Amino acid sequence: MSFSILSPGLLTTVQDLGRVGYQKQGIIVSGAMDATALRLANLLVGNPENTAGLELTLLGPKIRFETDQLIALAGADLSPAVDGEPVRMWRPVLVRAGAVLSFGAPRAGSRAYLAIAGGLALPPVLGSRSTYLRAGLGGLQGRALRKGDAVPCAKPNARAAKLMRVLATNADALGRRWAEAAWAPDPALLPRHESSLEIRATTGPEYHLFSAESQGHLWEQEYSLSTESDRMGYRLLGPQLVLENPQELLSSAVTFGTVQVPAGGLPIVLMADHQTTGGYPRIAQIITADLARLAQLPLGGKIRFREVTLAEAQQLYLQHEQQVRALREGIHLKLQHP
Amino acid sequence: MNEHTTPEPQPAVQLYPLGDAAVVIEFGKSISPATHERVQAFCNRLEQQPFVGLVEYVPAFTTVTVYYDPWRLRQQAATPYDAVLQQLEQLLRRTSIATEKPAPRVVEIPVCYGGAYGPDLDWLSKHLSLLPEQVIALHAAPQYLVYMIGFAPGFPYLGGLDAQLTAPRKAQPRPLVPAGAVGIAGQQTGVYPLATPGGWQLIGRTPLRLFRPEAEVPSLLQAGDRVRFVPISAAEYQRLQQHEL
Numbered sequence: 001m002s003f004s005i006l007s008p009g010l011l012t013t014v015q016d017l018g019r020v021g022y023q024k025q026g027i028i029v030s031g032a033m034d035a036t037a038l039r040l041a042n043l044l045v046g047n048p049e050n051t052a053g054l055e056l057t058l059l060g061p062k063i064r065f066e067t068d069q070l071i072a073l074a075g076a077d078l079s080p081a082v083d084g085e086p087v088r089m090w091r092p093v094l095v096r097a098g099a100v101l102s103f104g105a106p107r108a109g110s111r112a113y114l115a116i117a118g119g120l121a122l123p124p125v126l127g128s129r130s131t132y133l134r135a136g137l138g139g140l141q142g143r144a145l146r147k148g149d150a151v152p153c154a155k156p157n158a159r160a161a162k163l164m165r166v167l168a169t170n171a172d173a174l175g176r177r178w179a180e181a182a183w184a185p186d187p188a189l190l191p192r193h194e195s196s197l198e199i200r201a202t203t204g205p206e207y208h209l210f211s212a213e214s215q216g217h218l219w220e221q222e223y224s225l226s227t228e229s230d231r232m233g234y235r236l237l238g239p240q241l242v243l244e245n246p247q248e249l250l251s252s253a254v255t256f257g258t259v260q261v262p263a264g265g266l267p268i269v270l271m272a273d274h275q276t277t278g279g280y281p282r283i284a285q286i287i288t289a290d291l292a293r294l295a296q297l298p299l300g301g302k303i304r305f306r307e308v309t310l311a312e313a314q315q316l317y318l319q320h321e322q323q324v325r326a327l328r329e330g331i332h333l334k335l336q337h338p
Numbered sequence: 339m340n341e342h343t344t345p346e347p348q349p350a351v352q353l354y355p356l357g358d359a360a361v362v363i364e365f366g367k368s369i370s371p372a373t374h375e376r377v378q379a380f381c382n383r384l385e386q387q388p389f390v391g392l393v394e395y396v397p398a399f400t401t402v403t404v405y406y407d408p409w410r411l412r413q414q415a416a417t418p419y420d421a422v423l424q425q426l427e428q429l430l431r432r433t434s435i436a437t438e439k440p441a442p443r444v445v446e447i448p449v450c451y452g453g454a455y456g457p458d459l460d461w462l463s464k465h466l467s468l469l470p471e472q473v474i475a476l477h478a479a480p481q482y483l484v485y486m487i488g489f490a491p492g493f494p495y496l497g498g499l500d501a502q503l504t505a506p507r508k509a510q511p512r513p514l515v516p517a518g519a520v521g522i523a524g525q526q527t528g529v530y531p532l533a534t535p536g537g538w539q540l541i542g543r544t545p546l547r548l549f550r551p552e553a554e555v556p557s558l559l560q561a562g563d564r565v566r567f568v569p570i571s572a573a574e575y576q577r578l579q580q581h582e583l
Contacts, residue, residue, distance in 0.1 A: 020393060020394060021393075021394045022394075022556065023394055023396045023405075024381075024394065024395060024396050024397060024487060024560075024561065025487050025491065025492060025555070025556055025557035025560070026487040026488050026489065026490055026491045026492055026493050026531075026549075026557060027491045027492075027556065027557070028491075125551055126551065126556060134490075134532070134534075135490075135491050135532055135549070135551070137551050202355065202357060202358065204356070205354055205356060205362060250368075250369065250398065250399045250400055250401075251398055251399065251486070251488060251489075251495070252362065252398040252399070252400075252401045252403065253356065253360070253362070253396040253398060253401070253403030254356075255356060255357060255359075255360055255403075255405070257357060258356070258357070275488070275489060275490075276396060276487075276488050276489075277396065277398055277486065277488030277489065282356070285355075285356060285357030285358075286357070287357070287358055288357070288358050288359055288408075310355050310358060310417070310419055311417050311419075313357070313358035314358045314408050314417050314418050314419060315417075316358075317358050317359070317408050317409075317418075318408065318409065318412055318418075321408075321409050
């Protein structure tokens, strides 16, 4: 069981929820930029949430399925199509052998996730299949996918196989090589991708070292996402943030969503491929519940930061997790009675 | 720390959040072997007694950052942060340097100095007004302390460089420094585990692989280890490299 890459798109990598437990050895976490989208894509094809799928960036790849597969797309809307016909996101889709998945113009968001029932049959490296490009670790030979790659897939589980049989009948009746499930999660519960975001954050450990004016800028002014942004960090353009008394700091841990400010004064938000430690002052920390939305912000998109307390951030964390778990329950029920 | 002398009074431990899923435990404000020992002792305690909801931890020069899962701690206190503070404070009370200190591991790193292996050795010798052999002797003399691993997989932050070897970074960083390159920058010395761009003055190269992704413990060096650089010949380098591959 496998699929072939006919064209690789801008940056298509294998990602799961990350390589956890090795940061003390300098090994980054990596993983999906929008973890919520990957989790939901996996749930829709009956996979455990941490199963590896593909992260597609802005310009999607062209993929031919060599065997029948149950797939789901979540995250950014990159105009997906199967055999040239538009296909809906956020729902299970059966693609039969020979069907070709392609993408068009990005409509909303920056990163889409493709989950395959059963997952990708690639060896985990240090407990994860996530691709860490700089160290050449994980995924498919530690690199982004290329034209001509054949990506092996594992066998779908019984839940997925049952849905595949139902959808195969529908596809045959329609005389085509694909069929969507008739059901999908309530759209009201799914994330919307916008080009102007309010992002909530707590103050960072070095917040108090910044001038009062800079502290004010952070919460009151608008920042935009520089084109020099990638999976490692989002560079922001806007008013400069400066320390009251410039000083050298000792390196310490940094994490996904840490807002660092180098000497130049323009903030950088660390993203999924963030280094494990850093020495720039940490003015703020984006709340976990807002990281998925930030991961989907298009280049040039606008950000306004809003301060929340740690207690609020944790309340929002639990609410977000509760919502994903409620969706999981609903999807499980649907998969049991396709 | 020498146990036969009276330990200097240590600053109070400070705990503060790094966002909604991590907490920083700060044992001091400046780099010192004494603070390092406290950091190591606490990491050992975390290894021995991981609490429910602990995800991972990252030691640095004066801090240990503990990542936790707020969902798993949601019912244990008013907030997950309160729950994690309770756990950490209990662990801190139980941590004593005397009982937590395993014998340090000494890792010998063979280095072929100079020539093609250390293209900046001659420049550095002239800059420091020392003979190349003196630079090598000074670099290979101390037992270095691994304060932390960061920046890149397996990259050690070492303490203990002889002050006579202090040197500026290169004005133009090299686009590619080979894996195993041993360099000096400012008052630091270190080894590049992966081929990356870099601006350090390269004085030698080791055939040892500092980063081994196939291994259960992929970083050859861990915080708390001691390191010695052992000069070797080019022939020995070649022989060891065959062995490492």
